[in-house]
Amino acid sequence: MKLKFSNIIQVLGFMILRLCMICVLLILVVIFYDIITKGIGVVSWEFITKPPVDGMTKGGIYPAIIGTFFITMITAILSVPLGMGCAIFLNEYARDNGLTRFIRMSIRNLSGVPSIVYGLFGVALFVEGCHFGTSILAAGCTLGLMTLPLTITASEEALKTVPRAYREGSLALGATKWQSIWTNVLPYAVPGMLTGTILGLSRAAGETAPILFTGAAFFLPDVPNSVFSQFMALPYHLYIMSTQHHNISLVRPIAYGTALVLIILIFAMNSIAIITRYHLRKKGIAHG
Amino acid sequence: MGKNIRMKAEGVNFFYGKNQVLKNITLEIHDHAVTAIIGPSGCGKSTFIRLLNRMNELVLNTNLEGDILFDGESIVGDQMDPVELRRKVGMVFQKPNPFPKSIFDNIAYGLQVNGVKDKDLIEKKVIESIKKAALWEEVKNRLHDSALGLSGGQQQRLCIARCLAIEPEVILFDEPCASLDPISTHKVEELILELKKDYTIVIVTHNMQQAARVSDYTGFFYMGEMVEFDKTEVIFTRPRDKRTEDYITGRFG
Numbered sequence: 001m002k003l004k005f006s007n008i009i010q011v012l013g014f015m016i017l018r019l020c021m022i023c024v025l026l027i028l029v030v031i032f033y034d035i036i037t038k039g040i041g042v043v044s045w046e047f048i049t050k051p052p053v054d055g056m057t058k059g060g061i062y063p064a065i066i067g068t069f070f071i072t073m074i075t076a077i078l079s080v081p082l083g084m085g086c087a088i089f090l091n092e093y094a095r096d097n098g099l100t101r102f103i104r105m106s107i108r109n110l111s112g113v114p115s116i117v118y119g120l121f122g123v124a125l126f127v128e129g130c131h132f133g134t135s136i137l138a139a140g141c142t143l144g145l146m147t148l149p150l151t152i153t154a155s156e157e158a159l160k161t162v163p164r165a166y167r168e169g170s171l172a173l174g175a176t177k178w179q180s181i182w183t184n185v186l187p188y189a190v191p192g193m194l195t196g197t198i199l200g201l202s203r204a205a206g207e208t209a210p211i212l213f214t215g216a217a218f219f220l221p222d223v224p225n226s227v228f229s230q231f232m233a234l235p236y237h238l239y240i241m242s243t244q245h246h247n248i249s250l251v252r253p254i255a256y257g258t259a260l261v262l263i264i265l266i267f268a269m270n271s272i273a274i275i276t277r278y279h280l281r282k283k284g285i286a287h288g
Numbered sequence: 289m290g291k292n293i294r295m296k297a298e299g300v301n302f303f304y305g306k307n308q309v310l311k312n313i314t315l316e317i318h319d320h321a322v323t324a325i326i327g328p329s330g331c332g333k334s335t336f337i338r339l340l341n342r343m344n345e346l347v348l349n350t351n352l353e354g355d356i357l358f359d360g361e362s363i364v365g366d367q368m369d370p371v372e373l374r375r376k377v378g379m380v381f382q383k384p385n386p387f388p389k390s391i392f393d394n395i396a397y398g399l400q401v402n403g404v405k406d407k408d409l410i411e412k413k414v415i416e417s418i419k420k421a422a423l424w425e426e427v428k429n430r431l432h433d434s435a436l437g438l439s440g441g442q443q444q445r446l447c448i449a450r451c452l453a454i455e456p457e458v459i460l461f462d463e464p465c466a467s468l469d470p471i472s473t474h475k476v477e478e479l480i481l482e483l484k485k486d487y488t489i490v491i492v493t494h495n496m497q498q499a500a501r502v503s504d505y506t507g508f509f510y511m512g513e514m515v516e517f518d519k520t521e522v523i524f525t526r527p528r529d530k531r532t533e534d535y536i537t538g539r540f541g
Contacts, residue, residue, distance in 0.1 A: 096348055165385035169447075172341065173398035173454055174375035183401065184387060 032263075039260030042253045048261060051221055056241070057250055061258050066223045067136070067216070067231030068265070072205045074140020074227065075147055079204075080197055082144075083151025087193070090152070091159040092181050111149035116209040118146040123213045137227040139215035143204040150203070154196020158189045191280035198273035202266045208235040218244070234262040292319045294458060294488045295340060295377075300354035302335060304347070309335050311512045313354075317458070317505075322480060322489040324503035324520065326496055328540065331509040333492045334382075337460050340490065341377040342370040358458075375402060378456035382463040384443035386435035386450075391418075391427050394435045394446060398454040413453050421449035422479050441472025448479060459483065461491040465498065477502050496536050500524050508532045 050060035094100045122142025132138040162185050170184040171177070208216075216236040224231045241255035242248065295317040302310035309332045317323050317340075325333045338344045339356060342363065356363050363373050386394050395414045404410055414431075418424045423445045427438070435446055444464060451459060461480065465473040480489060480502050493499050499506050500520060507517040508531075516523060516532045527533045534540055 163385075165381065165383065166387060168343065168346065168381065169385045169387065169450075170397065170401065171346070172343065172374055172379040172381075173401060173450065174371055175398075175401040176371050179401045183397070188388065 035256060035259050035263060038253065039256035039258075042257035043260055047257055052219065052254075056219055056245060056254075057247065061232075061234065061237060061254070061261065063220055063223050064232040064234045064237040064258065065261065065265075067233040068205055068235075068262075070136050070224060070227075070231060071140040071143060071211065071215075071233060072201055074137060075143040075204045076197075076201055078141055078144030079147040079151050079200065083148050083197065083200075084155050084193055086148075087152045087155030087159060088181065088186070091156050092177070092185065107149045107152050111153065113146075114209070115146060115207050116212075118142055119210040119213050121145070122210055127214055133228060134213070134215040134230055135228045136215060136224055136231050139211040139231070139233075140227075142210045142214045143207060146207070146210055147200040147204045150200035151197050154200065155189075155193040158192025158196060159185065161192060162188045191277040194280070195273045195277045198269055198276070202269040202273075205269065206235050206262060206266055208233075208239050211236060234258055234265070238262065293317065294319045294359065295490075296357045297336070297339070298355045298357065300336075300339065300352065300356065302332075302339065302344075302353075303351040305349045309512050310339075313514050315507055315514060315517055317488060317490055319488050320484060320486075321504040322484050322491060322502050323505045323507070324499035325490065325492045325507045325509060326494065326499045326535070327509035328535070329494060332512040333494075333509045334462055336509070337462050337490055337492045338379075340458070340460055341374050341379050342368075343374075343379065345370060375454055376456055377458045377460060378451040378454065379460040379462065380444070380447050380451055380464050382466045384440055384447050384467070386438070386443050386446050388434065388436055390432045391435045391438070391446060392431040395450045395453045398450055402454055417449040417453040418446075420452050420483075421445045422475065422482075423449055439472070441468050441475060444468060444472065444476060445479065448476070448483075452483075456487070458488045458490065461489065461493075463492055463494065465493070465495070473498070496524075496538075508535060510535070 047060040048065060049062050051063050052061065053059035090100060090104065119142060122138060122145070126132045126138035126141045127134055130138075130141075132141070166184050166188065167180055170180040175184070211233055215230050216233050217230040218240055220230060220232050238255055238258045241251050241258060245251050293316045297313050297315045300310055300313040301308060313336060325336060327333050335344065339352065340363075344350055344352075352364055358368075358373070358377070362368065387397065389397065392414055395417050396410050399410050399413060404413075415424070418427060418431075423442060426442060427446075430437075435443065438446060448459075448464075464480075465476055468476065477498065480491065483489060484504075491499070491503065503520045505517070506520040506523040508515045508523065508527075508529075510531055516527060516529045523532065524536055527536060
């Protein structure tokens with residue numbers, strides 16, 4: 001009798017868990033279905049290679065794609081080396097004391113700061129403080145700062161997966177700490193570090209709030225010609241097409257098209273992360 | 289210090305934080321001999337051997353009192369570069385820890401980090417080391433395969449070869465057979481006896497039979513103290529301390 005009862009509990013339990021999974025999947029499917037069906041009609045070669053025309057009621061989103069590409073590059077240039085370097089220092093060199101624990105805690109807390117706050121901070125530091133003006137550089141740096149906590153945390157986690165035995169093994173062979181890290185720790189941590197970093201970048205590419213005050217423009221007929229130019233960006237373009245445009249219902253399809261392109265871009269970036277990790281792992285002789 | 293003493297611990301106390309794990313250890317390690325350190329788990333034997341190549345420095349909040357000498361020179365202070373020391377005092381770990389590289393690259397690694405660039409020389413030394421570690425016949429046709437594909441016993445002999453390649457003077461074995469089967473254990477033990485001719489060896493083991501088989505001198509550690517140290521035959525036939533006798537007769541441990 002008791003056995004039967006626990007069987008029922010088990011069946012019921014797994015059913016509930018399966019239901020949770022199906023719910024999540026369903027939400028995802030509905031979102032994708034909605035965006036793809038409503039967006040696919042406007043997406044064409046013209047759409048991704050031509051600027052908007054006629055008060056942004058026609059034409060494409062080329063400047064926004066280019067703008068998003070450039071700010072993501074700046075974000076990468078700032079946050080990848082800084083984040084990885086910081087993670088290596090924290091995990092390999094820094095002593096585990098009150099100070100480093102405080103620093104780690106602060107970094108984790110920073111990743112919880114709302115992105116709009118980073119936007120304000122970016123205005124103060126980069127737009128005004130560094131005299132970058134509202135520009136690709138200011139927006140990219142702001143996104144870079146926002147991504148740093150993610151990059152650092154992901155890189156540190158990747159470093160932690162490298163067994164202690166590799167470090168001890170190379171040190172015991174007379175390697176210096178520097179040699180040990182460069183030749184026998186980093187090669188095995190880099191796939192994980194890259195994955196985390198690219199995921200962080202793809203999040204940055206989709207952010208609106210931090211670029212709102214730091215350089216994103218409502219409309220620009222041309223693509224930016226320097227890092228000090230203002231720019232259009234996909235998420236911001238989506239935002240104005242859905243809320244700020246003078247004829248929102250008319251441009252709804254363009255908004256959906258923009259959303260679709262943005263999702264495809266981010267999906268592509270994440271795929272690159274996964275493929276890179278797979279290849280590096282294979283090269284690293286099946287580590288992790 | 290006698291002529292045939294390579295390393296010596298003098299009144300060593302060692303602490304993890306406030307916890308004292310070694311109490312006033314004084315011990316001499318003889319040249320071209322195997323010194324075994326035996327004792328139950330947690331007696332401090334692994335901690336002790338890791339002091340001999342300053343491996344414990346990777347652990348935080350430790351404190352060392354007393355002195356450790358290598359050829360009459362102190363190795364504990366700033367005047368000794370731990371990297372320099374580890375080139376002379378090699379170590380083989382409890383769990384085989386080959387790097388996820390090829391067999392060849394595993395052994396070449398130690399040479400490369402020590403600045404050897406000559407490819408012919410590296411190849412010569414790699415092959416020499418594999419032969420010395422009695423692994424050649426098993427791997428000669430797959431030197432460029434992953435070292436992770438070797439069996440546990442082969443991996444451990446690879447780690448020994450890796451250690452031999454940088455030509456240390458002393459080799460520390462930290463329970464080298466703890467994760468090996470009896471046949472692999474036998475091979476490693478034979479190898480240790482062979483290596484004794486050219487190297488000074490210290491081996492930590494909780495396996496008393498192993499200590500009896502391979503060592504010339506044995507120290508018995510218990511609860512952070514060195515209870516007894518003598519020639520191996522004396523320890524195993526006429527121990528002076530009751531605790532040593534109890535341990536080697538299998539009454540605890």
